[in-house]
Amino acid sequence: MRLLLLINRDFPSYCALERLLPLIQGQTVRVLQSVQVGAPRAVPRAFKDLASHEQSLLQAQLSLSASADWTVIQSALAQQLGVPITTVTDVNQGSGFESMKAFQPDLMVSIRFGSILRPTAIKVPRFGVLNLHSGLLPEYRGVMATFWSMLHQRSRYGYSIHDIIDEGIDTGPVIDYEILPLDLNRDYLGQLLALYEHAVPRLARIIKQREREGAPNRLSQEIASGRYYTTPTESDVAQFSGLGLRLF
Numbered sequence: 001m002r003l004l005l006l007i008n009r010d011f012p013s014y015c016a017l018e019r020l021l022p023l024i025q026g027q028t029v030r031v032l033q034s035v036q037v038g039a040p041r042a043v044p045r046a047f048k049d050l051a052s053h054e055q056s057l058l059q060a061q062l063s064l065s066a067s068a069d070w071t072v073i074q075s076a077l078a079q080q081l082g083v084p085i086t087t088v089t090d091v092n093q094g095s096g097f098e099s100m101k102a103f104q105p106d107l108m109v110s111i112r113f114g115s116i117l118r119p120t121a122i123k124v125p126r127f128g129v130l131n132l133h134s135g136l137l138p139e140y141r142g143v144m145a146t147f148w149s150m151l152h153q154r155s156r157y158g159y160s161i162h163d164i165i166d167e168g169i170d171t172g173p174v175i176d177y178e179i180l181p182l183d184l185n186r187d188y189l190g191q192l193l194a195l196y197e198h199a200v201p202r203l204a205r206i207i208k209q210r211e212r213e214g215a216p217n218r219l220s221q222e223i224a225s226g227r228y229y230t231t232p233t234e235s236d237v238a239q240f241s242g243l244g245l246r247l248f
Contacts, residue, residue: 001211003027004105004125006091006113009035009070011054012189013112014077015133016196019106020111021081023204027211031085032096033074033112037143037231043236050247069101080103092118107210109203110164128215129164132203134195136160136177138226141170142211147247148193148229149182152241157182157191159199161206163218169228173218175204187246 005023007013017039021029059068062076078085079148083091088096092115100121102106106125110117112134122129135145137160149157160177178198183191242248 001029001106001127002104003029004100004103004108005029005031006110007031008037008112008114009087010051010075010112011057011127012134012192012196014058015193016111016112018035018081018199019196019200020095020204021083023201025240027207029083030105031078031083032091032100032113033085033087035070037112041231043231046237046241046247047232050106076232078150090115091123097121097224103215105108106240109207111174116167116169118167121166122166126215127210129174130203130206130210131162131164131170132199133160133162133170134192134199135170136179137170137174139222140229140239141226142229143231145229146195147188147240149183149231150188150245151232151236151243153184153243154182156180159195161203161214162221165218169237171221172180174221175206178202184243184245187248189248206237 005017006085007017018029027163055073056066058073059128061064063081064072064076073083074087077101086099088099092095097120101124103214105125108129110129110131116127119199125201131146135141136158140148146157158177158179163172165172180195
C-alpha cells in the first residue's frame with residue numbers, strides 16, 4: 001500500500017513518526033510536512049520558547065550542533081528514518097497538491113498537519129484520510145487539546161483517531177479513542193508525548209485494517225456537545241502558569 005503521511009515540523013510529530021514507521025513496515029511511505037498549524041499569527045512568547053526547546057531536543061537526538069536549523073534537522077531525520085520528507089505550504093493546490101497526487105497514495109494519515117484538507121485533496125487516496133487527533137472528540141476539537149485539558153484542570157485526557165471526510169475540523173467519524181489519566185504535575189510536552197506512545201500502535205493497527213478492508217462508509221460524528229479550541233492567547237498562557245502548570 002502507498003501511504004502518505006502528513007505531519008508538522010515539530011518534535012511531537014517526529015516522535016510519532018519514529019514510533020509509527022517500524023509498525024507499518026512493508027508500506028511504501030512518503031512524508032509531507034507543514035511548517036506551522038494554521039495561518040501565520042502572533043503566538044505567545046512561551047510557545048516560542050517551547051519551539052526552541054523542541055528544536056534543541058532534536059538537535060541533541062541527532063547529534064547535531066546547536067546551530068543546525070530545521071532544514072538540516074529535516075535532512076538528518078529523513079536519512080535516519082529512511083523516508084523522504086518534503087516541506088509543503090499547501091496540499092490543496094500548487095506544488096504540494098501535485099506532489100501528493102503524483103505519489104498516488106492509497107491512504108493518507110494526518111498527524112498534527114498544519115492545513116485544513118479540502119475536497120480535492122481528500123478525494124485523492126482511494127482508502128480515505130485518517131487523522132490522529134491529540135484530544136477526545138467531540139469534547140476537544142481544534143489545536144492543543146492537551147493544553148486546554150490541563151488548563152481546565154481535568155483528571156483525564158486522550159486521543160481520537162477519525163476519518164477526514166470533508167472540510168470540517170476534527171468532525172469526521174471517530175474510529176477509535178482512548179481516555180488516559182491526566183497528571184497536572186507533569187508538563188504539557190511530556191504528557192503529549194506520552195499520549196502518542198499509546199496512540200501510535202492503535203493507529204498502526206487501523207492502517208493495516210484499512211489496507212485489508214478499504215474505506216468504510218461512515219457518517220460524521222455528533223459535534224453539538226463539543227467545542228472548537230484555537231491557539232491559546234497570552235492570557236490563556238498566563239492563567240496556565242498561574243495554576244502552576246508547565247509547558248516543558
